[in-house]
Amino acid sequence: MSAPTVNRVWQLAARPTGFPSGDDFRLIEDSVPKAGPGQVVVRNEVMSVDPAMRGRMNDVPSYTPPFQIDQPLEGGAVGTVVDSQSPEVPVGASVLHGLGWRDYALLEAKHVRVVDTALAPASAYLGVLGMPGLTAYAGLLDVARLRPDETVFISGAAGAVGTLAGQIARLRGARLVIGSAGSAEKVRYLVEDLGFDAAFNYKDGSIRTQLKQLTPDGIDVYFDNVGGEQLEAALFRMNLHGRIAVCGAISQYNEPDATGIRNLSLLISKRLTLQGFLVLDHWGRREAFVEEMSGWLREGQVTVAETFVDGIEHAVDGFLGMLRGQNLGKMIIRIADAA
Ligand SMILES: NC(=O)c1ccc[n+]([C@@H]2O[C@H](COP(=O)([O-])OP(=O)(O)OC[C@H]3O[C@@H](n4cnc5c(N)ncnc54)[C@H](OP(=O)(O)O)[C@@H]3O)[C@@H](O)[C@H]2O)c1
Numbered sequence: 417m418s419a420p421t422v423n424r425v426w427q428l429a430a431r432p433t434g435f436p437s438g439d440d441f442r443l444i445e446d447s448v449p450k451a452g453p454g455q456v457v458v459r460n461e462v463m464s465v466d467p468a469m470r471g472r473m474n475d476v477p478s479y480t481p482p483f484q485i486d487q488p489l490e491g492g493a494v495g496t497v498v499d500s501q502s503p504e505v506p507v508g509a510s511v512l513h514g515l516g517w518r519d520y521a522l523l524e525a526k527h528v529r530v531v532d533t534a535l536a537p538a539s540a541y542l543g544v545l546g547m548p549g550l551t552a553y554a555g556l557l558d559v560a561r562l563r564p565d566e567t568v569f570i571s572g573a574a575g576a577v578g579t580l581a582g583q584i585a586r587l588r589g590a591r592l593v594i595g596s597a598g599s600a601e602k603v604r605y606l607v608e609d610l611g612f613d614a615a616f617n618y619k620d621g622s623i624r625t626q627l628k629q630l631t632p633d634g635i636d637v638y639f640d641n642v643g644g645e646q647l648e649a650a651l652f653r654m655n656l657h658g659r660i661a662v663c664g665a666i667s668q669y670n671e672p673d674a675t676g677i678r679n680l681s682l683l684i685s686k687r688l689t690l691q692g693f694l695v696l697d698h699w700g701r702r703e704a705f706v707e708e709m710s711g712w713l714r715e716g717q718v719t720v721a722e723t724f725v726d727g728i729e730h731a732v733d734g735f736l737g738m739l740r741g742q743n744l745g746k747m748i749i750r751i752a753d754a755a
Contacts, residue, residue, distance in 0.1 A: 423448045424728050425518040428483045432473055435670040435739070440473070441489075441732045449522035450499060456511070456525050457499035460751045463516030463728075464492040464542040465735040466576075470669045479694060489517040492547060494531060494538040496755040505530060508755070512541045519728060519751060536713070538754065543746035544713070544720045545706055547695055548576035551663060552639075553705040554698035556581055557588065559691050560637045560661040564589030567631060569650055571595075572641030573615060574602035576746035577663060579721045581639045582612050587717060590637075594630050596623070596646060598741040605744060610719055624649040634658075642667045644674060651682045662692040670739065721745020 422445050429442040451457050469491055472483045483489055493516030497509045502525030505511060511528035515521035531541045543549065555577075556562050568585040572578040573595025585593045595606045595615040606615040616626040627649045634655035640647055643665030650660065668674040683690055712718040723743040725734035731749045738747040 420448055420519075422446075423518060423520045426489050426728075426731055427487060428473060428485055428489055430485065431475060432470075432670075434672065436470065436473065436736060438732055438736070442486075443729060446518075448520045451501045451522065453501050454525055455501055456497045456505050456523055456528060458493075458495040458511055458513060458515075458521045458523065458528065459498045459755065460493045460495040460516060460519060460521060460728075461754055462494050462538045462542060463731065463749045463751060464547075465731065465738050465747050465749060466491060466547075467664060467666050467669060467739065469735065470739065479696070488515075490514055491516040492542050493517075493521065493751075494533075494541050495521070495752075497528075498755070500525070510538065512546070516749075517728075517731060533754065535710075539722055539724075539746070539748045540720070542748060543576055543722060544580060544718065545709060548746060549580050549709055550698060550702055550705050551695040552577045552580035552584055553709070554695060554701050555639055555661040555663050555693060556584055556637070558698060558701065559693045560639060560659040562588055562590065562637050565591045566636035567592040567594070567633060567655075568637045568639065569594045569596075569627065569631065569635045569653070570639045570641070571618070571646045571650075572664065572666060573597050573606055573612065574721070574744055575641065576743075578639075578641055579606075579610060579745045580718070582606065583610055583712075583718050585637075585639075586611050587712060592631070592633075594627075594635075596627075596642075602741075602744060605721075610721070618646060624652060627653055637661070639663060640665075644668055644677075648677055648679055651677070651679050651688075654682065654686055654688055656686050658686060658688050660688060660690045662690060666739075723747050724750050726750045 432440045505525040510533040513528040574597035595612045596618045603615040606612040614630045638650040638660040641664045644667035728751045
């Protein structure tokens with residue numbers, strides 16, 4: 417079989433305003449790179465699409481630099497090393513790295529992490545054992561300081577972070593785990609398959625009323641993935657000294673004119689803690705997280721939810737689909753079969 421010569425790469429073609437469209441992206445054909453000293457070439461097999469990528473499409477300073485027009489997009493990916501000039505990362509190694517959105521990635525070997533795809537499938541390193549899993553774990557246990565017997569509310573509960581946050585809360589002894597998601601099917605899945613005590617569809621009637629009905633004793637911990645109206649509704653239901661871990665605000669990412677939170681004064685009367693966090697500040701917890709999560713997986717205590725979109729040519733469809741809520745659990749683009 418002759419060596420592949422074409423490397424398909426997704427670029428940002430234009431900065432989206434509001435909800436992105438397919439025209440904001442471009443798939444180009446480049447040549448397959450060659451490894452120089454200390455470098456590896458990875459044939460990508462799976463890549464992640466994340467809400468944070470939407471933020472990087474805006475030309476604003478943030479914790480990661482914005483994507484540049486006419487330049488490749490980036491993001492988590494797992495693949496197999498096919499060319500190496502690094503003894504530490506030989507040809508055949510499975511690696512996790514940050515240059516998805518392309519068939520072949522050229523990286524410094526020190527920028528990849530070898531993973532064991534015999535222990536867990538490649539996609540797990542982008543989800544349950546990867547960044548979203550650590551986000552759920554650190555957000556719930558370190559930021560919100562969840563204690564046994566507390567009531568937890570998780571918005572965006574049927575997504576990558578939310579499905580794990582809910583299950584971790586249950587396994588760490590929460591008294592009541594309540595979730596919200598955007599369809600009846602997702603609500604059913606949360607309760608019947610993931611063990612949430614109750615869940616509601618935030619598109620189906622008043623959020624405030626539904627949340628009130630499901631939390632008769634109030635909320636001790638709110639794990640906020642969406643912001644906006646659900647944050648307002650949760651503030652009304654928070655108990656004294658409750659903690660809110662602000663993980664994401666996906667209801668606002670495509671709404672440049674989103675309105676603010678109108679009831680923040682409840683922070684004072686209820687002595688609440690509202691803390692934003694970034695998973696990258698919690699990398700020190702990775703080992704403890706992987707150990708505990710691996711145990712739960714081995715014992716069958718955590719259900720892994722993943723949605724796959726096949727083909728790098730459909731990566732943008734997968735990204736837009738994730739923003740629209742077409743994913744159950746982690747949205748993964750399958751680029752190639754495992755080597
Ligand atoms: N702080 C950190 O370090 C960190 C790390 C990772 C992720 N995050 C944040 O965590 C959140 C979840 O990320 P994820 O990777 O797990 O994504 P995800 O939940 O797997 O996918 C995004 C989900 O957002 C929901 N959504 C879309 N528009 C919405 C709206 N207007 N209101 C409510 N929900 C909406 C959709 O589900 P529905 O069908 O339910 O609408 C969709 O499936 C995001 O806000 C992300 O930015 C933060």
